[in-house]
Amino acid sequence: xxxxxxxxxxxxxxxxxxxxxxxxxxxxxxxxxxSFRIPEHRVDSLKERAAHPLRRIEHRELRALHDVSFDxxxxxxxxxxxxNGSGKSTLLKILASIYRADAGRIRxxxxxxxxxxxxxxxxxxxxxxxxxxxNGVLMGLSLREARRRLDAVxxxxxxxxxxxxxxxxxxxGMLVRFAFAVMVQADADIMLIxxxxxxxxxxxxxxxxxxxxxxxxxxxxxxxxxHDMTTVxxxxxxxxxxxxxxxxFIGEPEDAALRYYQLNFGREREAPAPGGTAGKVVDLNVRVxxxxxxxxxGAIVERVEAGRPLSLDVLVEAARPMRxxxxxxxxxxxxxxxxxxFTRVLDAAVASGGRMRLRxxxxxxxxxxxxxxxxxxxEEGDDGGYTVQGLRLLQLAVDGERDGDGVMAVxxxxxxxxxxxxx
Amino acid sequence: MSDVPxxxxxxxxxxxxxGRRRALELLYLLALTxxxxxxxxxxxxxxxxxxxxxxxxxxxxxxFTQVFRLGSEVPRYPVLLLLNIVLFGFFxxxxxxxxxxxxxxxxxxxxxxxxxxxxxxxxxxTGLFTLALNLVVVFAFILAFGVDxxxxxxxxxxxxxxxxxxxxxxxxxxxxxxxxxxxxxxxWAVASTVLFYGSPVLYPIEKVPEGLRQLVMLNPxxxxxxxxxxxxxxxxxxxxxxxxxxxxxxxxxxxxxLTVCVVASWVFxxxxxxxxxxx
Numbered sequence: 001x002x003x004x005x006x007x008x009x010x011x012x013x014x015x016x017x018x019x020x021x022x023x024x025x026x027x028x029x030x031x032x033x034x035s036f037r038i039p040e041h042r043v044d045s046l047k048e049r050a051a052h053p054l055r056r057i058e059h060r061e062l063r064a065l066h067d068v069s070f071d072x073x074x075x076x077x078x079x080x081x082x083x084n085g086s087g088k089s090t091l092l093k094i095l096a097s098i099y100r101a102d103a104g105r106i107r108x109x110x111x112x113x114x115x116x117x118x119x120x121x122x123x124x125x126x127x128x129x130x131x132x133x134x135n136g137v138l139m140g141l142s143l144r145e146a147r148r149r150l151d152a153v154x155x156x157x158x159x160x161x162x163x164x165x166x167x168x169x170x171x172x173g174m175l176v177r178f179a180f181a182v183m184v185q186a187d188a189d190i191m192l193i194x195x196x197x198x199x200x201x202x203x204x205x206x207x208x209x210x211x212x213x214x215x216x217x218x219x220x221x222x223x224x225x226x227h228d229m230t231t232v233x234x235x236x237x238x239x240x241x242x243x244x245x246x247x248x249f250i251g252e253p254e255d256a257a258l259r260y261y262q263l264n265f266g267r268e269r270e271a272p273a274p275g276g277t278a279g280k281v282v283d284l285n286v287r288v289x290x291x292x293x294x295x296x297x298g299a300i301v302e303r304v305e306a307g308r309p310l311s312l313d314v315l316v317e318a319a320r321p322m323r324x325x326x327x328x329x330x331x332x333x334x335x336x337x338x339x340x341x342f343t344r345v346l347d348a349a350v351a352s353g354g355r356m357r358l359r360x361x362x363x364x365x366x367x368x369x370x371x372x373x374x375x376x377x378x379e380e381g382d383d384g385g386y387t388v389q390g391l392r393l394l395q396l397a398v399d400g401e402r403d404g405d406g407v408m409a410v411x412x413x414x415x416x417x418x419x420x421x422x423x
Numbered sequence: 424m425s426d427v428p429x430x431x432x433x434x435x436x437x438x439x440x441x442g443r444r445r446a447l448e449l450l451y452l453l454a455l456t457x458x459x460x461x462x463x464x465x466x467x468x469x470x471x472x473x474x475x476x477x478x479x480x481x482x483x484x485x486x487f488t489q490v491f492r493l494g495s496e497v498p499r500y501p502v503l504l505l506l507n508i509v510l511f512g513f514f515x516x517x518x519x520x521x522x523x524x525x526x527x528x529x530x531x532x533x534x535x536x537x538x539x540x541x542x543x544x545x546x547x548x549t550g551l552f553t554l555a556l557n558l559v560v561v562f563a564f565i566l567a568f569g570v571d572x573x574x575x576x577x578x579x580x581x582x583x584x585x586x587x588x589x590x591x592x593x594x595x596x597x598x599x600x601x602x603x604x605x606x607x608x609x610x611w612a613v614a615s616t617v618l619f620y621g622s623p624v625l626y627p628i629e630k631v632p633e634g635l636r637q638l639v640m641l642n643p644x645x646x647x648x649x650x651x652x653x654x655x656x657x658x659x660x661x662x663x664x665x666x667x668x669x670x671x672x673x674x675x676x677x678x679x680x681l682t683v684c685v686v687a688s689w690v691f692x693x694x695x696x697x698x699x700x701x702x
Binding site: 024025026028036074093094095096097098099100101105106107108109110112114116117120121123125126130133134137138139140142143189 | 428429430431432433434435436440441444445448449451452453456459460528530531532533534535536537696697699700
């Protein structure tokens with residue numbers, strides 16, 4: 001979920017973690033397994049089947065989930081985090097009865113509504129009224145209830161006067177507002193939310209956040225799949241870390257976030273040291289003094305024009321002495337894809353209270369959109385292991401006209417012309 | 424929320440996942456939107472849907488009364504031809520639309536908890552709406568042709584019920600296999616053309632030579648069309664039992680129809696579990 005959560009937000013609440021331990025379990029997953037069979041060469045015609053009836057189709061087993069067990073309690077805001085391909089979205093789809101688990105047992109109490117994509121099942125040829133009712137039923141409401149709530153939905157989306165307009169005549173902004181309003185109307189007992197839901201502008205992201213806060217206060221159980229640690233730490237009561245289909249950690253969101261950062265950072269060092277001390281998750285007690293773009297406003301979300309270099313200015317302070325730390329900067333897009341990644345080793349000893357600075361220009365080929373800048377501070381240990389801490393530096397909005405779906409904005413010196421030479 | 428929530432096992436996607444009532448409501452809404460999409464969006468709306476069978480009817484009528492003389496030997500042939508075209512057209516169009524229906528609804532299948540069975544069934548229901556409208560035109564034509572109304576007209580819904588069950592069963596098979604075997608679309612297009620000529624649509628059953636007639640009567644569509652003919656068009660027509668050579672012989676098409684239904688429910692239940700992963 002790409003949501004800005006300013007730390008000085010007056011309404012910001014500290015998750016009440018202890019209060020939920022006694023609440024009844026509403027999701028119980030035991031030893032859930034799931035694999036996908038990927039054919040080595042796709043046989044999707046009967047002719048190929050008929051031509052080689054005896055040949056066994058070679059399948060590659062892709063392990064999506066392996067022996068995952070957990071409980072979610074009533075009223076809990078539960079985060080599922082992990083890198084791309086870690087199995088978190090598959091798990092959400094299994095909870096939502098979209099996929100079937102190969103083995104294991106899942107029990108759920110109450111009505112479940114999955115929120116995986118905005119506007120699923122919309123028919124652009126139909127009016128907002130018709131789509132609203134259809135989607136309400138899709139979200140688990142009865143037909144009568146969906147009709148009854150339509151007015152509230154339209155009011156929430158501020159689209160009352162467009163109720164009989166076909167969706168194809170809606171602007172994209174109106175469409176997103178309508179789709180979101182339709183989704184949140186379904187007050188299921190358990191909401192299963194995928195992060196890809198919250199695309200769109202900052203104002204819309206804020207609105208999503210407000211709704212999630214409200215649902216959370218109202219005691220709705222929410223399972224959120226995300227790779228945004230800021231959201232996990234501000235919203236979740238508990239979080240679970242998946243990696244390569246296996247459960248790696250379940251507990252406090254801060255710990256889950258730390259381990260997630262560590263996982264991202266230590267990816268290329270797969271073999272653990274003999275002592276088993278590889279990748280210790282230790283809070284290095286580094287804090288950000290400031291992180292900004294020169295010429296920027298210093299706001300939580302920095303804005304920069306497409307193509308303009310990022311003048312990075314980051315100052316961090318170590319609370320304990322460090323030897324030769326490395327500073328790694330990563331820029332990710334809203335899908336969690338790492339687009340910029342570089343490491344600078346500070347070849348010196350840092351004293352307790354010492355400050356480290358990263359300054360300079362970074363070429364900016366980012367396509368217009370929203371990005372996050374993270375810093376990973378890492379220190380090698382004597383025994384071949386290391387410790388690492390992840391820090392969110394800032395969120396970045398790159399302004400400009402998008403041309404297509406590319407993740408990069410590049411100069412394309414390309415012309416289309418009629419070729420009139422004889423063939 | 425109740426004080427003590429009851430944990431219920433989650434078994435994954437099924438044909439009717441989410442409860443019967445929800446499935447029925449979704450079925451109704453999906454068919455309704457599909458119907459509106461077809462007929463409200465286009466300039467001439469419903470006219471297009473009746474224009475197709477009428478055009479086909481016009482061409483075939485000329486061919487079979489002016490070129491081949493077959494039609495001239497059959498009492499009330501134009502009326503029979505039109506009724507058959509409309510009835511068979513329902514079967515043909517609904518099954519053809521069903522083939523790609525689940526793939527076309529990829530979004531809801533992969534991103535929401537959706538009872539899979541609703542998708543092909545909604546296609547059949549949309550087809551039924553269209554059939555009902557087309558039958559109004561057919562009956563207007565029948566009356567204009569000078570056929571006397573008969574109480575047996577009221578039995579036509581029985582034929583339509585049988586036809587609907589068969590259409591739904593075939594729709595379930597082709598729609599659930601299509602995601603895995605994409606040539607299902609071509610196979611079914613050819614198969615339904617074969618069925619068109621293999622059913623008494625263009626010809627009445629008694630015109631088929633004896634040996635071949637037994638084969639045609641294996642097709643469950645044949646007795647249904649012959650029933651419709653006897654009840655609506657021509658009370659003096661032989662009817663399915665006589666055409667088959669005895670009522671007990673009708674057990675054969677019945678067995679075929681039952682097999683299709685059993686296969687449909689088996690295949691669909693099996694495929695429903697994994698269809699989201701195959702898309």
